[in-house]
Amino acid sequence: MYPASFEYHAPSSLEEAVEILERYGGEAKVLAGGQSLVPAMKLRIAAPRGLVDINRIAGLDRIEQDDGGLRIGALVRHKTCERAAVLRGRYGVLAAAAPQISDPTVRNLGTVCGSIAHADPQGDWGAALLALGAEVRVVGPSGERTIPLDGFLLGPFATALEPAEIVTSVQVPDPGPRSGGTYLKLERRVGDFATAAVAAHVSLDDGHIRSAGIALTGVGPRNLRAARAEEALAGAEPTREAIAEAARLAAEDAEPWDDHRGTAEYKRNVVRVFAERGLQAAVAAARSGEEER
């Protein structure tokens, strides 16, 4: 399969990349890992007139940590996240999601930021990062701006990104000590998209849940935040009952549909079961962080 012809650019700076994108007025795409874009171009679902390969821009391939949290650069591959010690512990939801994305060969090239910019409702990073309240850092002709991920993801393959803007990093606020999380995904085989998946994160405070982050994959037009479940847990004791109730709310807020991966009813039930298991695991992980301190 051959993609349609395109003009290829491999700039060495973000400024140059933005300039090129601007020239194409929305008819060019950014190429990072290419593991979603290239297949879409081969099927001619996407046929951009220009391609701006950002792989030769220095400094975008790092995960940086400071007091405020984590910054995951635009060229950080899934594989890097899979192996990054910094993503374990309080950012455990990210460490759990990384090895469940596609297959190891795809993970060698695919990027976190590319996945977010692609905004596939079946994408795993969207849910994992929503559970941690991540923000998207972008650069464009009028400078830099930061968009909460929840406001960045608009619908299937649609984001708040302007045509000449590039995602430069995803920023994850430090959830603090006594935090933990996990990502539970049901897939029919390695490399398949999720039948349904749940990202679950909690931060504890004196035996209570200070805040919870719960987000869903594959059961809506985009990665969904289970806001009612999060609110129900905020300030609550992490009892079996409270967690079961939150899981019930998360399942209620899912928007699944029938397809070859399962019926809507089945997927909703998977969300409930995974939310319950995920939250229990998140609480256990947060408590083990508590003991360490």
Added chain:
Amino acid sequence: MTATQTLEQALQTRPVTVTVNGQPRSETVETRLLLVHFLRQTLGLTGTHIGCDTTSCGACTVLLDGTPVKSCTVFAVQADGREVTTVEGLAQGGELHPIQQAFHEEHALQCGFCTPGMMLASVALLAENADPTDEEVRWAISGNVCRCTGYQNIVKAVHSAAAKLREAS
């Protein structure tokens, strides 16, 4: 032909130099040319197979700067200035690479279609893990589909190659 068309066409082709199996290869390619087609059609290295052509099966796996990638999902222009290893680059001086020897001895193939990709994924695993567990081997080749063997003998072959490589070092 107008000047604009000429410029457009100029931007749709590009000279690249890719070091393939140790040899620098310079060609002018269409930007839309996939790495797998560059290897098979431009260079005539047909050991890299095209299976699903949809980033699923791993038959087209090659090493790009030592890392396994699906060459049906990378443009040749992206490999400019980089190193590619294909199955043709495994044997040295007429001697099979230990992974090739092991696949042969352990009957790790029937039709052979997935074999080049399987071997390159395995070579990359063994480069960073000299003595992998069964689970680590299965994990490493989980992006490569085999419809013949049921994987048992492939896993055996990777262990056997690991032992050969440990002995040799």
